[in-house]
Amino acid sequence: MKGVHFLISTLAILAFATFLASAYDPSPLQDFCVAINDTKSPVLEGTLYVGFVTSNGDGNRLFTKVLNKGDVFVFPIGLIHFQLNVGHVKAVALAALSSQNPGVxxxxxxxxxxxxxxxxxxxxxxxxxxxxxxxxxxxxxxxxxx
Missing domain, CATH: 1.10.10 (Arc Repressor Mutant, subunit A)
Structure with a gap:
């Protein structure tokens, strides 16, 4: 009988450990691009060409935008993306990561x-x-x- 309790306890611990190992930061993002043309923004400057590629299941579609001062662009989590300064001056941009453990x-x-x-x-x-x-x-x- 002790063996059965031990086996059940072990299986419960393994099931719980598996649940913890597969946890991640869920992303509420359901859309791809947000662009706001606000030339009165006092923080950012320059011109960036930005974009990302959707996943294989979505046909590897490329989304791009030329960002000017005050524009915003959202890169969905986990997708290949890029930024390129296409202006004639240095570009200043802000980046925010939604993960508790961000990395590059x-x-x-x-x-x-x-x-x-x-x-x-x-x-x-x-x-x-x-x-x-x-x-x-x-x-x-x-x-x-x-």
């Missing part, structure tokens, strides 16, 4: 600069390029590629 992953650094490196055959097939291109990219110094 630079895709080029993660993919081509991983240690140990990702097998070049995998990357060649994923990016539909020759292995020579992958080898060249993996040999680059990826610390600061700006």
């Amino acid at each position: 992953i630079t895709i080029a650094n993660a993919v081509f600069g991983s240690k140990p490196p990702i097998n070049p055959d995998v990357l060649a097939k994923a990016f539909q390029v020759d292995n020579k291109v992958v080898n060249y990219l993996q040999k680059q110094f990826w610390y600061n590629n700006s």
Whole structure:
């Protein structure tokens, strides 16, 4: 009988631990883009070309916008996104992350600069390029590629 109680207790603990391990910050965001053209905003300046790509299930659609002073753009959590200064002066922008544990992953650094490196055959097939291109990219110094 003690064995049955032990087994049930162990299963309950494992089920609870699995629940905790799969927890994440839920995102209430249901829409993609918000853009407000308010040229009277006193904080930001410059011109940025920004965008993101939706997930595979949504057809990998690209959403872009040129942001001017006072504009706002929302990047949905977990999607590939970018920002590029297309103006003639330095751009100042604000970023807010919704996670309790925010972080940044630079895709080029993660993919081509991983240690140990990702097998070049995998990357060649994923990016539909020759292995020579992958080898060249993996040999680059990826610390600061700006």
